Amino acid sequence: MHKPTLLVLAAGLGSRYGGLKQIDPMGPHGETILDYSLYDAIHCGFERVVFVIREEFAEAFQASVGARLKDRIEVAYAFQRLDDLPGDFRVPEERTKPWGTAHAVYSARHEVSDPFVAINADDFYGRDAYAQAATFLADTAPGSSCYCLVGYHLDNTLSEHGGVNRGVTSHADGLLKDVEEIVRITRREDGRVLGSAADGSERELAEDVLVSMNFWGFTPVFFTQLEEKLRTFLGSCENPTTGECHIPTVVDLLLKNEEASCRVLASGGSWFGVTHREDKPVVMETIRKLVDAGDYPSPLG
Numbered sequence: 001m002h003k004p005t006l007l008v009l010a011a012g013l014g015s016r017y018g019g020l021k022q023i024d025p026m027g028p029h030g031e032t033i034l035d036y037s038l039y040d041a042i043h044c045g046f047e048r049v050v051f052v053i054r055e056e057f058a059e060a061f062q063a064s065v066g067a068r069l070k071d072r073i074e075v076a077y078a079f080q081r082l083d084d085l086p087g088d089f090r091v092p093e094e095r096t097k098p099w100g101t102a103h104a105v106y107s108a109r110h111e112v113s114d115p116f117v118a119i120n121a122d123d124f125y126g127r128d129a130y131a132q133a134a135t136f137l138a139d140t141a142p143g144s145s146c147y148c149l150v151g152y153h154l155d156n157t158l159s160e161h162g163g164v165n166r167g168v169t170s171h172a173d174g175l176l177k178d179v180e181e182i183v184r185i186t187r188r189e190d191g192r193v194l195g196s197a198a199d200g201s202e203r204e205l206a207e208d209v210l211v212s213m214n215f216w217g218f219t220p221v222f223f224t225q226l227e228e229k230l231r232t233f234l235g236s237c238e239n240p241t242t243g244e245c246h247i248p249t250v251v252d253l254l255l256k257n258e259e260a261s262c263r264v265l266a267s268g269g270s271w272f273g274v275t276h277r278e279d280k281p282v283v284m285e286t287i288r289k290l291v292d293a294g295d296y297p298s299p300l301g
Contacts (some may be wrong), residue, residue, distance in 0.1 A: 001113040002142065003045055003046065003047040003048070003077070003114070004045070004046055004114060004115050004116055004117055004133070004134055004137045004217075005040045005046070005050060005112050005114050005115070005116040005117075006038075006046045006048070006049040006050070006116065006117055006119070007035070007049075007050050007052065007083075007105065007108055007112060007116045007117065007118045007119070007138075008034070008049060008051045008052065008119055008120075008121050008243040009052050009101060009104045009118060009119065009120055009121060009214075010034075010052060010053050010061070010121035010282045011053055011054045011062075011080040011098055011104055011107075012051050012098070012121075013121055013122065016038050019206070019241070023122075024063075024274065024280065026058070026087070026280070026284050027118075027284075027287050027291070027296075027299075027300060028287075028288060028298045028299075029049075029173070029298060029299035030290055031075055031287075031299070031300045032038075033122055033123065033124045033197040033252055033273065034065065034085075034121050034122065035152070035282070035300055036287070036296065036300065037119065037123075037124065037125065037166040038069065038072075039296065040125070040129075040130045041073075041130045042072055042073050042127065042252070043127065043130075043132045043268070044127065044130035044131045045129065045134050046073065046117075046134065047073060047074060048073065048074040048075075048076065048114075048115075049069070049073050049074070049075055049076070050075075050076045050077065050078055050108050050111045050112055051066070051075070051076075051077050051078070051121075052077075052078045052079075052104045052105070052107050052125075053077060053079065053080070053107050054079065054080060054098075054163075055081060055151070058077065058128070059207045061077075061131040062077070063166070064292060065118035065224075070094055071211050072159075076111045077277045077290070078107050078108040078110070079107065079110070079213055080098050080103065080104050080107040081101050081107070082095055082096075082098065082099070082107065084104075084106075085118060085230070085234060085240070086105055086227045086230050086231045086234075087098075087234070089231075089234045089235075092146075092209070092240050092241045094241040095209050095240065095241050095242075097242065097244075097246075098232075099243075099244055099245055100244030100245045100246045101118075101244075101245075101246045101247045102229070102230065102233075102245040102246055102247050102249065102250045103230065103244075103245055104232055105218075105222070105223075105226060105247065106223065106227065107227050107228075108194045109223040112220065112223075113220055114142065114220070115134070115137040115140060115142060115217065115218065115219045116217070116218055116219075116220075117133045117134075117215070117216065117217050117218075118161070118211075118214070118215075118216045118217075118246050118247065119131070119214065119215050120214050120273075122273055122274070123213060123214070123215075123271060123272075124271065124273060124283070125150070125213065125269070126197070126216050126267060126269030126270065126271070127265070127269070127295075128136070128267050128268055128269045129150040129215055129265075129267045129269065132148075132150060132267065133150055133215070133217045133265065134150060136199060136217055136263060136265060137219075138221060139156045139215050140217075140219060142157055142219050142221075143219065143221060143238070144219050144221065145219070145221045145222075145259060145260040145261070146219075146246065146260070146262075146263065147216065147217055147218050147219070147222065147251070147253075147260055147263070148216070148217035148263040148264070148265055149176055149179075149212055149215065149216055149262055149264055149265065150180055150213075150215040150216075150217075150265045150266075150267050151169055151210030151211060151212060151213075151264050151265065151266055151267065152208065152209070152210065152211055152213055152251075152263045152266075152267050152269075152270070153207065153208045153209070153211075153266075154166065154168070154185070154193065154205055154206070154207055154209050154210075154211050154229075154272045154291055155193070155208065156188055156269075156271060157211055157213060157270075157271045157272075157273050157277055158185065158186070158193070159276055159279055160282070161275075161276040161277075161278035161279055162186070162276045162278075163183070163184035163185055163186045163252070164185050164197070164275050165181065165182070165183040166195070166212070167179040167180055167181055167182075167183075167212035167213075167214075167248050168180045168182050168205065168212075169209070169210045169212060169264060171187070171264045174261065174263055174264055175261055175263060175264065176251070176255060176257065176261075176262035176264050177239055178252055178256075178264070179212050179252060180197065180198075181194060181198060182195040182196065182197055182203055182205065183196050183250070184196050187203065187204075190272065192204055193205045193206075193207055195206040195233040201258065210264060210266055212245065212248060213271045216247055216251070218229070222260075225250070225254055225259060225260065226250060229245070229249075229250045229253055229254075231244060234244040235251075238260075258279075264266070270286070272285075272286055
């Protein structure tokens with residue numbers, strides 16, 4: 001039986017943090033959120049991790065992150081490059097930013113040959129997410145186009161310090177139907193949770209609706225499908241200097257074309273990350289409580 005691979009989308013870390021050495025310590029002994037993600041994944045049976053990074057940060061990343069992992073899990077790297085595209089599409093001279101999360105996954109196609117989980121590098125998902133995804137992938141044939149999404153109850157992902165954007169799911173019989181991007185979601189003084197839909201209309205949301213936080217489980221079949229969808233995106237992109245292609249968009253197309261199915265796995269845990277600067281103390285306090293409860297050792301080790 002193949003063990004699933006963990007694919008960590010980390011190409012944006014350098015630009016967001018102004019250099020990898022500035023990745024914020026969150027744990028009692030300076031641990032980052034990524035440290036906790038890797039700890040959870042390893043304890044749930046993941047034996048290989050592939051980091052998607054920017055080539056210019058490779059040396060710093062390998063020294064600061066990869067070196068700490070060499071005795072705990074097999075480590076590989078993939079580079080998200082602007083010119084790593086399907087077909088003969090030429091990168092516009094004005095283009096400076098990567099092509100989005102779907103392209104980040106595509107960048108790892110030569111490094112991943114087993115079923116895999118794709119996550120953001122700077123989000124805390126909790127051990128339950130890795131355990132559920134690992135079980136799902138272990139029971140899924142490598143040639144299958146049945147995927148999974150770990151969803152979180154919306155009220156476990158809100159920020160007290162400003163609006164957040166979330167992919168709100170709709171599903172039936174446990175299978176994903178679509179993911180709708182709702183932006184500027186906040187809890188109002190009257191307790192209602194409201195956000196804005198793509199057409200600008202205000203949308204009231206149930207607290208327990210499952211939202212996507214970019215925790216996906218795929219088989220290698222996804223890379224072939226991804227290449228086709230990226231070709232379509234690049235051929236029809238209205239603004240090739242800034243346009244991006246994201247995982248939910250690709251999955252949504254696959255579902256609508258009946259080229260794949262996607263099981264929604266509900267996590268009982270809380271997602272957290274630093275959406276707003278003021279979120280950091282809350283994240284640090286949450287981690288401290290998890291450590292005090294015995295969920296994680298300190299130092300993490």
